Amino acid sequence: MKNTIIALAAAGFVTFGTAAQAGDVDAGKAAYATCVGCHGANAEGGVGPKLAGQATADIVSKLNDYKAGKQVGPMTSMMAPMAAGLSDADIANIAAYTASL
Numbered sequence: 001m002k003n004t005i006i007a008l009a010a011a012g013f014v015t016f017g018t019a020a021q022a023g024d025v026d027a028g029k030a031a032y033a034t035c036v037g038c039h040g041a042n043a044e045g046g047v048g049p050k051l052a053g054q055a056t057a058d059i060v061s062k063l064n065d066y067k068a069g070k071q072v073g074p075m076t077s078m079m080a081p082m083a084a085g086l087s088d089a090d091i092a093n094i095a096a097y098t099a100s101l
């Protein structure tokens with residue numbers, strides 16, 4: 001029994017280590033503060049689409065498209081300035097956060 005608990009704790013730690021490498025959820029939550037007005041407090045959507053639960057890779061690629069000035073959807077002109085100031089780390093962290101919701 002004791003060994004099982006230790007094994008589970010170790011597995012949890014390894015999983016956390018992988019997630020932190022891909023993007024930091026807490027840092028992403030902090031960076032997401034400027035997005036709340038349009039995407040909702042829990043990324044459930046509002047003026048902008050729902051982000052909660054979308055795949056990390058999708059969020060990263062869309063934010064990079066906005067940043068690069070590509071037309072993504074009909075309201076890209078509203079979203080592009082928001083992505084312009086995000087660093088690669090911000091994007092990875094925000095994607096980790098919204099995927100965790």
Ligand code: HEC
Pocket residue numbers: 031032034035036037038039047048049050051059062063071072073074075076077078079082083086094
């Ligand atoms: C002024 C309102 C506004 C703010 C603030 C805003 N967004 Fe958006 N966002 C939008 C709109 C509108 C769209 C849809 C744009 C389009 O049609 O291409 C969008 C689209 C997106 C998409 C693509 C979603 C999809 O499913 O296609 C992502 C990802 C995104 N926003 C992330 C963010 C992040 C991260 C922030 C904060 C840094 C943010 N947005 C701030 C309005 C906003």
